[in-house]
Amino acid sequence: xxxxxxxxxxxxxxxxxxxxxxxxxxxxxxxxxxxxxxxxxxxxxxxxxxxxxxxxxxxxxxxxxxxxxxxxxxxxxxxxxxxxxxxxxxxxxxxxxxxxxxxxxxxxxxxxxxxxxxxxxxxxxxxxxxxxxxxxxxxxxxxxxxxxxxxxxxxxxxxxxxxxxxxxxxxxxxxxxxxxxxxxxxxxxxxxxxxxxxxxxxxxxxxxxxxxxxxxxxxxxxxxxxxxxxxxxxxxxxxxxxxxxxxxxxxxxxxxxxxxxxxxxxxxx
Numbered sequence: 001x002x003x004x005x006x007x008x009x010x011x012x013x014x015x016x017x018x019x020x021x022x023x024x025x026x027x028x029x030x031x032x033x034x035x036x037x038x039x040x041x042x043x044x045x046x047x048x049x050x051x052x053x054x055x056x057x058x059x060x061x062x063x064x065x066x067x068x069x070x071x072x073x074x075x076x077x078x079x080x081x082x083x084x085x086x087x088x089x090x091x092x093x094x095x096x097x098x099x100x101x102x103x104x105x106x107x108x109x110x111x112x113x114x115x116x117x118x119x120x121x122x123x124x125x126x127x128x129x130x131x132x133x134x135x136x137x138x139x140x141x142x143x144x145x146x147x148x149x150x151x152x153x154x155x156x157x158x159x160x161x162x163x164x165x166x167x168x169x170x171x172x173x174x175x176x177x178x179x180x181x182x183x184x185x186x187x188x189x190x191x192x193x194x195x196x197x198x199x200x201x202x203x204x205x206x207x208x209x210x211x212x213x214x215x216x217x218x219x220x221x222x223x224x225x226x227x228x229x230x231x232x233x234x235x236x237x238x239x240x241x242x243x244x245x246x247x248x249x250x251x252x253x254x255x256x257x258x259x260x261x262x263x264x265x266x267x268x269x
Contacts, residue, residue, distance in 0.1 A: 043186050045200065053184060053200055054174040055228030061169035063229070063251025064088040067133050070161050073242040074099070080158065082111060085133040087257040088169030091115050093162075094140040094257055096123060110140050112148065112261050113162045119150035119261055134255040141258030148261045157237050161244045168230060168246070179203065187221065197223040197231050 045053065060066065070082040084095025091114055098108045110121040121143050153159040182203030190197055202220030221243075223232035229251075234243040 040188070042188075045180065045184055045186050047180075049186060049198060049200070049224075050176050050180045050184070052198070052224050052226070052228040053222070054176040054179050056174075056222060056224055056230040057168060057170040058173045059227070059229045060248065060251070061088045061171050063248070064169060065253050065255060065257060066169075066251045067249040067253050067255075068093075068095070068165060069247045069249050070095075070165070071245040071247075072157050072161055073240050073244075076241050082158075082161070083133065083136065084111065084165075085137055085253065085255055085257055086165055086169075088166075088171075090257060091166060092257045092262060093165060094137055096136050096139075097158075110136070110143065111162070112140060113165075114262065115166055117150060117152040118159065118162055119148040121147045121149070121261075132255075133253060137255050137258050141260050143260065145261055150261075157240060157244060160235070160237060161246065164233065164235060164244075165246060168233060168248075184218070190223065192223065192231055195225055195231075197225050200224055 065085055065087045068082070068084045068086055070084070072080040072082075074080060078099070080097055080099045082095045082097045084093055086093035093111075093113050095111045095113075096108065097111055108123045110123050112119045112121075121140070124139065124143075153163055184203055185201040187199040187201055190199060200222045202218035202222060219236040221234045222230060225231055231248055233246045236243050
C-alpha cells in the first residue's frame with residue numbers, strides 16, 4: 001500500500017475552513033478583544049503609539065533570522081503548531097508542524113515556504129537536540145529535493161498564516177501619518193515575558209479586500225513593545241474557533257535558513 005503524500009494529508013487537515021473562504025482577504029473577519037471591567041477603554045492611538053506601530057515591521061526585519069511559533073486552532077481543543085525560522089532578507093522560512101487529534105498520536109512534518117508558495121516533507125529529524133530551530137534548519141537542509149512536495153498558496157488557514165509571516169517584516173518603516181489615517185485602535189495591554197505590550201488593531205479593511213463580514217474593525221491585532229518591536233500578531237479567520245496566532249519568539253537567532261529546497265545541495269541531489 002503506497003504511503004500517502006504528506007502534502008495531501010496536510011492539506012486535508014487544514015481545509016476545515018476552506019469552504020467558507022473565497023480569498024485570503026475574505027477569510028479575515030473582525031476579531032474580539034477581551035478586556036476586564038477595570039481596563040482602559042478602546043481609543044485612537046496617540047502620536048507616540050503610531051510612531052512605534054510604524055516601526056514594527058522594520059524592527060522585525062532587522063531582528064531576522066527570527067524564531068516563530070504559529071498556532072492554528074483546529075477546534076475548541078486541538079491546534080496545528082508550526083515552529084519555524086524566517087529570514088526577511090532572503091524571504092525564506094523553514095519549520096516543523098505538528099498536529100494532534102483524538103484518534104491518533106498526531107502528525108508532524110517539515111515545511112519550507114517563501115513569497116510564492118510552500119513545500120512539505122516527511123519529518124525524519126530526531127527529537128531532543130533537533131527540536132529547536134537549529135535542528136529544524138539542519139534537518140531541512142539535509143532533505144533531498146525530491147522529498148519535498150510543493151504548491152502555490154491557497155486559501156487554507158495554514159497558507160494564510162504562512163503568507164502572513166512574510167508580511168511582518170520590511171526594510172523600511174511605515175508612513176506614520178498614513179498609518180494613523182487608516183484607523184488603528186489601541187485595545188489594551190498585556191505582559192509577555194515580563195515586558196508590557198500595547199495591543200493595537202490593524203488598519204481598517206480597504207474596499208478592495210471585500211471582507212466576508214462588513215466591518216470597520218480590522219481582523220488583525222498586533223502586540224507592540226516599548227521600542228516598536230513586534231511580539232505577536234493575531235488574525236481572525238472565518239470558520240476557525242479562535243484566531244490564528246503568530247508569536248515572534250526570538251530575533252537575531254544564530255540559526256540560518258538553509259538554501260534547500262530553494263536551490264541548495266538538497267535541491268540538486
